[in-house]
Amino acid sequence: MLRLHQLFFRQTALLFLLIFLIGAVLGYVLLKQMEIETHERMLRHTLLVLEKDLQTLPPREFADRIRTLRRKTGIRTTVIAADGHVMMESDRDPKGMENHAGRPEVRQARAEGWGSSVRHSHTLGVDLLYVAHRTDGRTLRLAYALSAIKSQLLALWFKALLFLGGVMGVLFWLSHRLHRSIDRDVATIRSALDRLLQKEFDQVSGDARCCLEFQEISRLIRKVAKKLAKRERQKAKYTRKLKEVTQRQSDIISAISHEFKNPVAAIMGYAQSLREARGMDPRLEARFLEKIHLNAEKISHMIDRLALAIKLENRSFQPRKSRFALPPLAESVREMLLQKYPGRTIRLECSDRELWADRDMIEHVLINLTENALKYSEEEVILRCRDDRLEVIDEGMGIEAKEIEKITRRFYRVDRLSWNNSIGVGLYIVKYILELHGSELEIESVPGQGSVFAFSLKPMAQGKVTE
Secondary structure, three states: OOOHHHHHHHHHHHHHHHHHHHHHHHHHHHHHHHHHHHHHHHHHHHHHHHHHHHHHOOHHHHHHHHHHHHHHHOOEEEEEOOOOOEEEEOOOOOOOOOOOOOOHHHHHHHHHOEEEEEEEOOOOOOEEEEEEEEEOOEEEEEEEEHHHHHHHHHHHHHHHHHHHHHHHHHHHHHHHHHHHHHHHHHHHHHHHHHHHHOOOHHHOOOOOOOOHHHHHHHHHHHHHHHHHHHHHHHHHHHHHHHHHHHHHHHHHHHHHHHHHHHHHHHHHHHHHHHHHOOOOOHHHHHHHHHHHHHHHHHHHHHHHHHHHHHHHHOOOOOOOOEEEEHHHHHHHHHHHHHHHOOOOOEEEEEOOOEEEEOHHHHHHHHHHHHHHHHHOOOOOEEEEEEOOEEEEEEOOOOOOHHHHOOOOOOOOOOOOOOHHHOOOOHHHHHHHHHHHOOOOOEEEEEOOOEEEEEEEOHHHOOOOOOO
16 A cells, blocks of 8 residues: 555656646647647638739739749649639649539638638648639639648747646655655654554654645644643552552551561560460569569550651641740750659750740650660760750761661661661651741761751740730
């Protein structure tokens, strides 16, 4: 099956050839008729001139005149009497010539005054154009060989063919250009469709320039490409969200499984020892019960953090702000953590300052940051608030630079540190709480030297006291 541009080019070439052939034949017929009519008019004009000479010149001079005309122009002259016999002939002696009364042109001239015909002359053996005119009872007839007319006709026809051929050549060249334009536009559209199939929507380009139909097709293809690209982006977005949800669920399950394994195993181990042991030392029994209680508290603490992270994730946790003093809150956090970590030192450097914030949330921030510092540092931990900035400083092992931006992500854990000793949501919750209060968690750390966790207090120093 042919392509569109090939079909167009072949059909056009065939049409041009057909037009050329028809034009050549019609042109030949029309030109022949025009030539005959032109020579007939010329012979009529010559007849009128000879009629005057026939009336004024003596027969001998007239005979010389028609013979000279024959020699110079090739026009044969015949004078026919009323009864049809030949009185005078430019080509031969009229004696012995047959009667011309029955000739078609002679009969028409006697009936209408003028007569003409195109026929074969048995006398000369050639095709002739005859024109006759009746005058004073005689008929004057002129004849002109069609071979001469044909030679002139062929010359004129050849010139006409050259002109028609030139026109056909120009049209053929224009058709070839149009053929190439169609071929180019079809290739452009095919390439655009191939890119659509390959889902290369952003690379679908190119305008058809051949005709309005192809331009409309190209416009529709670009429109489809834009819609498909938008749909593909939405699909990719939904896929990413689905993967995020799936990964989030996997992370939660993994984190819960990992962190709950040890305390649950400890509880089960101590409980089994208590159940199987008979007559256990009361002090050892009390110690096992204390271990069970501590691990249960640990599980409860992790569940509370997980619930808080889910609330933050669902945007269902909003701060309930009030006016409170920061130093008493910091002191309360210090005392609570010293009870949990006896023998450790927490230095408090906090001037008198009031905040407009959610007290429970800020307490959670201070507990989380200070407890992290205690876990990963054997030295003194400093809780400092000055110059509208709160800092928790430790001299522990520090954090690698590549990990600093990651440790505030949800469920992220530094393998080397087992950060937060929980399910990996502690710093994520801290960061989110600070964002709710218009502040931001800042982390500075040098591996082997320590870390500084800080945030600005300026956004919390503004606002009105609630009634």
